Amino acid sequence: MKTDFLLNGTHRFTDKHPSTTLLDLIRExxxxxxxxPGCRKGHCGTCTVLLDDHLVASCLVPIFHLKGRKVETVEYLMESAEFRxxxxxxxxxxxxxxxxxxxxxxxxxxTILREWEHPKEADMALFVTKNWxxxxxPGSFFSAVIASSEFRERRAHAHRR
Ligand code: FES
Ligand code: FES
Structure with missing residues (x-):
């Protein structure tokens, strides 16, 4: 069975067994x-990717769930101004x-910056359990995201000028 999906902006397909995990597919x-790969049980978060713009543990996603969906990894983000x-x-x-x-x-x-232009600690706290x-x-992570939001705002202003 072929599975078609969008990986880092490119249409891909695979004929690996449908029960293969997204984690193993994208690495191998x-x-x-x-x-x-870490715990392979959805606890440690080291296998996280964006699936249709949501953070998910790729070790828990069998590829039969992928058809027509969008997967992004940090390699893709690294090509963008947003990463900077x-x-x-x-x-x-x-x-x-x-x-x-x-x-x-x-x-x-x-993910936080796509949701909130000026994120507050309470907003970000929802994400920390996936990222611990x-x-x-958590406080040092919040400060880093707030600093990132300031750079993003500055870039948006410069772009508008
Ligand atoms: S490997 Fe630990 S959450 Fe996926
Ligand atoms: S596991 Fe990477 S900084 Fe803690």
Whole structure:
């Protein structure tokens, strides 16, 4: 059975077994290694991707659920100006996630910024459980996202001029 879907802006298909997880598909067939296997039970978040603009644990998604849907990984976001806002925001806030979780933290920040132009801590708290690690605090992540929102606003103003 063929499964068609949109991966990082390109139409793709696969004939892997329908029960293959999205995590294994995108790593093994499409070589996208920002998505890491961890617990494989939906708890650790290291395999997070955007599926139709929502953060999901790719280890829990069998590919028969993918037909016609849109998947984005951080590799795709890295080609955009939006990524630069987040990169600058994280730097300004002194927020430096490790390589293992940088992808999920960037995708989480982007999801928040798509939802709120000026995110508040209460808004962002909803996302922290998907993004938790013992080496960074939620507060440091919130500051990094707020700094990113400022860079995004500045860029939007410059664009309008
Ligand atoms: S590998 Fe841990 S949530 Fe997917
Ligand atoms: S797991 Fe990457 S900074 Fe904590």
């Amino acid at each position: 067939e499409f070589n996208l290694h920002s998505v890491h 806002d987040i990169e600058l925001g994280f730097l300004k806030a002194g927020f430096h996630p490790c390589k293992f979780c940088a992808g999920i933290k960037v995708l989480t920040a982007e 690690c013992a080496c960074t605090s």
